[in-house]
Amino acid sequence: MPITRKPLEIPLEVARQFAAKMRLFHAEDSPLKRDEIAAETRSILLQQMPKGAKLRLADVLELFRLMR
Template identity: 75%
Template sequence: MPITRKALEIPPDVARQFAANMRAFHAEYDPLKRDEIAADTRHLILEHMPKDTKLRLADVLELFELMR
């Protein structure tokens, strides 16, 4: 039996903040500031994910690169 997942619903203002963070991440040259932006974004996303969801900083960094 295949596993079905409930669609993740993120409020529009959170999606806009994610997009703004991604733009800021790609515009930033300082690696420490880029990591800070990614960490802030990780916390933003985790607030709207199911409890006990694991989301590593590396996952956010990869997501930013994939969505470039």
């Protein structure tokens, strides 16, 4: 039996924060600052996820790349 996951519902304000961080990420030239922005975004998203959920920095970087 496949595992079904309940879709993650993110509050509008958190979605706005994510979008703002993504814009900052793509506007930044410094790789170090881009990683800092992605780490902050990871923290914001983890607060919305169920306890024990995993979200790697690489996952956030991939989200940013896909949503460019």
